[in-house]
Structure formats: C-alpha cells, structure tokens
Amino acid sequence: MCICVVYAQMLNPETIDFKQLGFHAGIEVHHQIRSNRKLFCRCPPDLERDPENMDYTFHRYFRPVLGEMGDFDPGMLVEFEKGYKVIYYACEHNTCTYEMDETPPFPPDRDAIRKGFILAHYFNCSALAEEIVVNRKQYLDGSITTGFQRTFITGRDGWVPVFNKKVRITNVHIEEDAARRVNWCETADRTVYFNLDRLGVPLTEVITDHRDIDTPEELVELAKQIGRILRVSRIGRRGIGTARQDVNISIKDGNRAEIKGVQNLAMFPLLCRHEAVRQHALIELSQQMRERGLTKEDFEHTYVEVTHLFSLRNGNKAFATIFPKMKALFGLEVQPNKDFGEEIFEKSMLITGIPREDQSHSDEFQQNAVRKRSLHPCKLPINSERHHQISSILRLGPDDAFILVVGPERRALHAMKKILERVKQALDGVPQETRRLLPNGNSEFLRVIHGKERIYPDTDTPPIVIAKDLVDESRKAVGKRPWEITHDLHNKYGFNQHQTDLLIRDEKLEKFHTYTDKLSLNGPLAYRLLIEFPRKKRREGIKLTDKAVDKLAEGLSRKLMTPEQIDPLANMLSEEPQLTIEQAVEKLVLKPATEEEISLLIKQQLKSQDLEKLRTDETYRRIMIPKAVGAVLKAVHYSAEGKKVAEQVRALIRKGR
Numbered sequence: 002m003c004i005c006v007v008y009a010q011m012l013n014p015e016t017i018d019f020k021q022l023g024f025h026a027g028i029e030v031h032h033q034i035r036s037n038r039k040l041f042c043r044c045p046p047d048l049e050r051d052p053e054n055m056d057y058t059f060h061r062y063f064r065p066v067l068g069e070m071g072d073f074d075p076g077m078l079v080e081f082e083k084g085y086k087v088i089y090y091a092c093e094h095n096t097c098t099y100e101m102d103e104t105p106p107f108p109p110d111r112d113a114i115r116k117g118f119i120l121a122h123y124f125n126c127s128a129l130a131e132e133i134v135v136n137r138k139q140y141l142d143g144s145i146t147t148g149f150q151r152t153f154i155t156g157r158d159g160w161v162p163v164f165n166k167k168v169r170i171t172n173v174h175i176e177e178d179a180a181r182r183v184n185w186c187e188t189a190d191r192t193v194y195f196n197l198d199r200l201g202v203p204l205t206e207v208i209t210d211h212r213d214i215d216t217p218e219e220l221v222e223l224a225k226q227i228g229r230i231l232r233v234s235r236i237g238r239r240g241i242g243t244a245r246q247d248v249n250i251s252i253k254d255g256n257r258a259e260i261k262g263v264q265n266l267a268m269f270p271l272l273c274r275h276e277a278v279r280q281h282a283l284i285e286l287s288q289q290m291r292e293r294g295l296t297k298e299d300f301e302h303t304y305v306e307v308t309h310l311f312s313l314r315n316g317n318k319a320f321a322t323i324f325p326k327m328k329a330l331f332g333l334e335v336q337p338n339k340d341f342g343e344e345i346f347e348k349s350m351l352i353t354g355i356p357r358e359d360q361s362h363s364d365e366f367q368q369n370a371v372r373k374r375s376l377h378p379c380k381l382p383i384n385s386e387r388h389h390q391i392s393s394i395l396r397l398g399p400d401d402a403f404i405l406v407v408g409p410e411r412r413a414l415h416a417m418k419k420i421l422e423r424v425k426q427a428l429d430g431v432p433q434e435t436r437r438l439l440p441n442g443n444s445e446f447l448r449v450i451h452g453k454e455r456i457y458p459d460t461d462t463p464p465i466v467i468a469k470d471l472v473d474e475s476r477k478a479v480g481k482r483p484w485e486i487t488h489d490l491h492n493k494y495g496f497n498q499h500q501t502d503l504l505i506r507d508e509k510l511e512k513f514h515t516y517t518d519k520l521s522l523n524g525p526l527a528y529r530l531l532i533e534f535p536r537k538k539r540r541e542g543i544k545l546t547d548k549a550v551d552k553l554a555e556g557l558s559r560k561l562m563t564p565e566q567i568d569p570l571a572n573m574l575s576e577e578p579q580l581t582i583e584q585a586v587e588k589l590v591l592k593p594a595t596e597e598e599i600s601l602l603i604k605q606q607l608k609s610q611d612l613e614k615l616r617t618d619e620t621y622r623r624i625m626i627p628k629a630v631g632a633v634l635k636a637v638h639y640s641a642e643g644k645k646v647a648e649q650v651r652a653l654i655r656k657g658r
C-alpha cells in the first residue's frame with residue numbers, strides 16, 4: 002500500500018496571523034552596566050581593542066557536574082557530547098587569576114549590587130532581595146572558564162508598559178559577562194577560541210514573562226522600553242556589543258524556543274515570523290507522522306555501511322539508515338529554503354562536527370526539492386544510480402525514506418544516532434531548544450534548553466545581607482520612568498516618541514531640563530540645540546562639543562544672539578573653542594546691521610525677481626521669500642532676526658518695490 006504523499010505547504014512568513022497561531026514571546030535582555038571594576042575581581046571592565054595584542058593563552062576541556070539534587074542537567078550533557086577543546090587568549094591588564102579560574106571570587110562589587118537595586122525599582126519590582134545569594138549557572142560552551150556563570154537576583158515581579166498593557170518582569174539579575182567568542186567555525190575541528198577580556202564584566206539580565214507578548218511589534222517595543230530604562234538610569238553601558246537579547250517564542254501546541262544573542266532589534270519581526278512558521282511546520286509534521294501510524298519504536302539504530310558505493314578519501318565512511326514511512330517528510334520546508342532534513346543535520350553537525358553538506362536524505366532527489374535552494378546543499382556525489390543502489394541495499398519501500406552520512410566512522414555513527422533521536426523527537430512536535438539566529442532570519446540548533454539542575458548555589462560566596470539603607474538609597478536614585486518622560490514631553494512640547502527617544506539615547510534629558518527651566522529656552526529650541534544641531538554639524542564634518550552647545554544656549558538665554566546665528570557661531574566655536582559666547586558674537590557681528598542697511602539688501606535681492614509673480618503666485622512666494630531672507634541674513638552675519646527680515650520683505654513686495 003502506498004501512502005498518499007502530501008506535501009504540506011509552509012506558511013507564508015509574510016502573511017501569518019500571529020493571533021490565530023497563538024503566538025507568545027518574551028525576552029531576556031543582557032546589558033552590561035557601568036562600573037569601575039569587574040563583578041568578582043578588581044580587573045578593569047575594558048575590552049581589548051587590538052585583537053593581536055595578547056599576553057598569554059591556555060586551554061581547557063569541560064565536563065558537567067551534578068546539580069544540587071544529584072542530577073545532570075540534560076542540556077549540559079549535550080554540551081559535553083560536543084567535546085570541545087577551548088583555547089583562551091588573554092591580556093594581563095584586564096584579566097587576573099580569577100578569570101583563569103585559578104583563584105576563588107572576590108566579594109561582588111558593591112556598586113554593581115546597588116545598581117541592581119536601582120534597576121529593580123525602575124522595573125517596579127514588588128519583591129526585592131533581602132540577601133544577595135550568588136548562584137552558579139552552568140555553561141559548558143567554554144565561554145566561562147569555571148564552567149558556570151556567577152549570578153544573583155536583586156528584584157522580582159516587576160512590570161513595564163508596552164503600548165496599552167503591562168508586561169511582567171519576572172527577574173532582575175546582576176551577573177558576570179562571559180568571554181568573547183573569537184571564531185564561529187564549528188566543523189573544521191572541535192576547537193573553539195575565546196578572548197577572556199569580557200569575562201567578569203558586570204551585566205544585568207532582565208527577564209520578562211514569556212507569555213505576555215503577542216506580536217513582533219510588541220516585542221520590539223518591550224525591548225526598547227527596557228533599553229530606555231537602562232539609558233535614563235545611566236546604568237547601561239553604551240556602544241556596540243554592550244547589549245544582547247534572547248527571545249523566547251512559542252505558538253499554540255508548539256514549545257518554547259530560545260533564540261540567543263540577538264543584537265539588532267530590527268531583526269525581531271523577521272525572526273518571530275520565521276520561528277512561528279517553523280513551529281507550525283513541526284506541528285504539522287508530527288501530525289502527519291502520527292497519521293501514518295508511526296511510533297518511536299519504528300525507528301531503529303540499523304546503520305548500513307555503503308562506503309563501497311563512493312570513492313571516499315581520508316578513511317571516511319558512508320552510512321545509510323532507513324526511515325520507514327517517512328517519504329516526503331524530510332523534504333518538508335520548515336523555514337524559508339530549509340527543509341526538515343537540514344534542520345536535523347544542523348543539530349547533528351553541531352554536536353558531532355560532521356558538516357551538514359555531508360549529510361543527505363532521500364527527498365533531496367525530488368524535483369523542486371527545498372534542499373536544492375538551501376544555503377548549504379548536500380555536496381556528496383549522489384546521482385540517481387547511487388540513489389537506487391542505496392535504496393535497494395536498504396530495501397526501501399515506496400513510502401520509506403533514508404538518510405546518508407559521510408565522515409570518520411565514529412563521528413558519522415554518532416551523527417546518525419543524533420539524527421535518529423531527532424526524528425523520534427519529531428513525533429512530539431516542537432522540541433524545547435536554544436537556537437542561534439542566522440543572518441537571513443532563520444535559526445539553527447545551539448543546545449538543549451537547560452533544566453533547573455543547571456543552577457545551584459555558589460559555595461565560594463557567602464550570602465550578603467542587604468541593609469535597609471541600601472534599598473532606601475537606591476529607591477531615591479530612581480528618577481522618572483521613560484514612559485512618564487514621554488508623557489510629560491508630549492503634553493508640554495508636543496514631542497513624539499522618536500524625539501523623546503533621541504533625548505534619552507543621547508542622555509540629554511538633564512541638559513534639556515536645564516535649558517528649559519534655568520535658561521528659559523523654549524522646548525523646541527532646546528531640542529534643536531541638543532539633538533538636531535550636533536547631528537547637522539556632524540554631517541558637515543564639524544565636531545560640536547557639549548561645552549560649545551552650552552555656550553550657544555547661554556548666548557540665546559541672555560539674548561546676546563538670535564537663533565539664526567547658531568549656525569555661524571557654532572562653526573566659530575568649533576574652530577576657536579577658547580572664545581566665550583560674548584567674544585564669539587562680537588567677532589561675528591562687528592556691528593549689527595541697521596534697518597536701512599537691511600532694507601537696502603532686501604531691495605537688492607528683489608531687483609532680480611519677478612515682482613508681479615511674487616505678488617500673485619503663492620507657491621513662488623513661499624520658495625522665494627525664505628531664499629531672500631537667507632541671503633540677507635548671511636550678508637549681515639545673522640545680526641538681524643529672520644522673522645523681522647521676512648516681514649520687511651513681505652511689506653516691500655506689497656509696496657511693489
């Protein structure tokens with residue numbers, strides 16, 4: 002009997018309905034915090050700029066340890082299975098024996114603890130830690146020399162508003178950052194390289210409830226809201242690589258997938274779409290498998306060697322395995338241009354090091370096979386003849402499929418074992434996984450999601466009781482929340498979210514309030530000075546210092562100058578920063594122009610114009626008047642006010658001169 006082969010169509014990622022899919026998401030934001038030292042030692046938290054500049058190197062192998070309850074964390078066992086050799090590079094000026102795991106930790110940085118509490122207040126946490134209890138979170142990927150990250154909680158049960166709802170913040174942590182991965186070449190050999198400089202830099206981890214977000218737009222706004230808090234509190238470090246987010250995504254009947262290390266918020270919508278279609282496809286797949294009557298017992302470890310069909314080098318061997326009643330299922334598209342087979346091969350590749358290009362499934366030979374469009378198509382020399390040979394060796398029925406793996410014997414068999422496990426898993430639908438985002442919005446397996454065994458108390462650090470003073474003091478350090486600031490600036494000056502975001506991002510809010518409240522500048526003018534003007538000058542290649550901007554604000558406040566003079570004065574102050582604003586104005590305007598002079602200049606400007614047209618054609622007028630005003634102002638070194646000059650121009654046009 003032949004199974005009617007149904008090619009289920011992958012959902013179109015661009016048109017999916019998130020509500021209908023039961024999409025839910027949450028986020029874990031990791032953001033470095035400003036500090037004078039690392040969290041558990043006294044090294045400076047500076048990254049090495051010159052990658053060549055290294056003082057020493059050493060290597061390690063990792064193995065898992067039992068959790069507190071005497072169990073291994075399943076995620077850790079998979080990490081161990083990868084069997085990496087890890088090589089570290091380090092500089093003496095930003096690492097010590099702590100980063101090398103040769104000495105126990107020093108007490109955690111007090112300032113970082115204090116900042117953890119300030120953040121907990123900003124996030125409206127209703128439960129604050131009464132003691133700092135340092136925990137160990139296992140990491141066997143080599144990014145931490147100890148094999149675990151030290152972390153502690155400062156607050157729980159908070160919230161931030163996202164559009165019109167409250168998104169729950171489950172935990173606010175302070176923890177040490179991991180070392181920086183130097184390469185990403187997984188497959189060549191089992192060696193990974195890390196730079197130790199980043200290890201130990203204090204970090205805050207903010208975790209939101211992974212059920213509270215229903216659309217990608219909300220997810221972006223949530224990340225922005227958390228980012229704004231890190232800015233307005235002045236706790237978050239700035240610059241590239243200081244923030245990373247892990248996104249947790251699930252759909253109805255799917256499972257939680259954690260997509261790691263997303264640095265760019267612009268990727269959020271794409272990765273949400275691609276993950277939603279992946280989970281939907283895997284659910285469909287499990288249904289199809291069950292409709293075909295498949296159970297886990299149908300898949301056996303019966304690997305057949307087919308090396309003789311190929312001319313392989315370096316002692317590589319070829320193994321094939323039959324997968325009964327799986328025809329057309331490995332070829333199902335689960336993410337754009339990636340079929341289920343490749344999804345499996347990504348995992349076996351990461352664990353065993355056999356490149357996915359050396360792994361193949363029988364659906365690839367179909368016309369229009371998805372794998373042919375893949376970025377990583379199979380590179381094995383398989384033609385239809387070999388395909389038939391393998392099929393007949395395996396006694397493939399019309400509904401069966403096979404998978405072929407080529408590589409060194411031990412690793413190839415290991416890969417086959419992983420493939421078989423993953424196919425059995427497919428009956429359960431979507432596995433819980435930690436995944437890595439790829440540039441095209443797809444993702445690939447990184448590791449199994451860790452269980453509770455992963456975290457256990459740090460025996461090196463005694464609990465630190467938190468004095469009430471510290472909690473009170475940190476509460477006082479909390480200013481307005483970003484959403485309150487947005488609301489205020491909108492009501493007072495009509496600013497939109499983007500304008501407020503720029504004030505927050507450039508950390509100019511305090512200055513803005515000084516300009517408006519103490520110097521009595523109007524809001525839009527203060528905004529122009531602080532945000533628009535420095536940007537405009539930068540585009541012109543002129544660096545405007547904060548001090549120069551302060552001088553301009555002072556000049557405007559004391560009415561020494563007009564807003565039109567900002568531009569030429571800014572140029573002068575950047576060339577001659579030692580000038581006071583009085584000196585600069587004096588230099589710019591040797592003597593202010595009289596009204597007669599201005600009137601004369603206007604007449605000169607109007608001479609070449611078609612006056613009749615100016616009087617009758619409003620569009621023409623709208624273009625020509627500002628031009629004339631600009632020319633006049635320039636001629637008098639901006640010593641007149643633009644508004645008044647414009648009035649004069651209009652009056653002269655009316656008079657006919």
Ligand SMILES: [Zn+2]
Pocket residue numbers: 039042043044095096097098099100201
């Ligand atoms: Zn150190």
